[in-house]
Amino acid sequence: MKREMPDHAPSVSVIMPVRQEASSISRSLEAVLAQDYPKDQLEIVVADGRSTDGTREIVRALQQRHANFVLVDNPGLIVSTGLNAALCRARGEIIVRVDGHTEIAPDYVRQCVAALGRSGADNVGGRMRATGIGAFGEAVAVGTSSLFGVGNARFHYSENEEWVDTVYMGAWRREVFTRLGLFDEELVRDQDDEFNYRLSERGGRILLSPAIRSRYTARSTPPSLWRQYFQYGYWKVRVMQKHPRQMRIRQFIPAAFVISCVLAVVASLVSRAGIALLALVLVPYIIANVVASIVVARRRGWQCLSRLPMVFAILHSAYGAGFVTGFIRFSTRWRDRRGLAPYSSDGAA
Secondary structure, eight states, rough: OOOOOSSSSSEEEEEEEESTTTTTTTHHHHHHTTOOOOOEEEEEEEEEOSSSHHHHHHHHHTTTTTTTTTEEOOOSHHHHHHHHHHHHHHHSEEEEEEOTEEEEOTTHHHHHHHHHHHHSEEEEOOEEEEESSHHHHHHHHHHHSSSHHSSSOOTTOOOSOOOOOOOOEEEETTTTHHHHSSOTOOSSHHHHHHHHHHHHHHHHEEEEOOTSOEEEEEOSSSHHHHHHHHHHHHHHHHHHHHHHGGGGGGGHHHHHHHHHHHHHHHHHOOHHHHHHHHHHHHHHHHHHHHHHHHHHHHHGGGGTTTTTTHHHHHHHHHHHHHHHHHHHHTTTTOOOOOOOOOOOTTTTO
């Protein structure tokens, strides 16, 4: 099969924000180093959030063997500050994001460059193909690739090339950051959603392409999954405050479910009517959860059926609880859209 490569291969910077990724960083970096893109046009910029688990040592060892490898410090520790630190050091015409728990296909960079070139999109990315470690991790991978589990964000399950609101990770021409600014450093999570909202509000277009392939390692324990989705819900409130026109009713459903459950539990402690209310809230959800688990397991494998109801319950309740907590925490900031990091064409923040 003939490779799809432009006559002039633009220079590419792969930026990787990492922290405490010792268990997966070697696989992620080796996948980047194995790209079929011209090596003299590819650089890798890793922004490490002062890891203490050996991540930085692994990166340094690889850096000694590859001239196109750069390691920068991320004193802010979070993903958004890591992305910005890497962006300010990157020199490529094209910026491609890769996460430390993701393995990209050998043609990933080439497909990103090709998609940007043929479509005129401002951001391109692929489907988030999740894999899991252990029985629970495999169930999480299945659950987070389903409509019932994570809603209708197309990058979780679509196999079609289409215009979308957001994609997994992303690839951009450098000038996009000159126009829009960097990632919002206030946001611990959801910084990619905020950037894509900002891009769309300025008339930018985002393309999902199935040719851009990668594998993401999902969380493998209930506590880690709960923390992840709690943070997603918590920081989603700030994203909505900064971009109120992007709000949709569906974004409030997990929070409404959590509030209903809490109120029903409290009411059940003081009256029989409260017990009936609790049943009215929980029974339909339990039925929907079980039915969805059976439908998804029939398509993806029966071995995950016993764990899918728990996975779905964690996804929904953690996100909803995080959203409610964020709504309370940021209740006075609905007119506050601050937090954007500036960016100049010479790479200085």
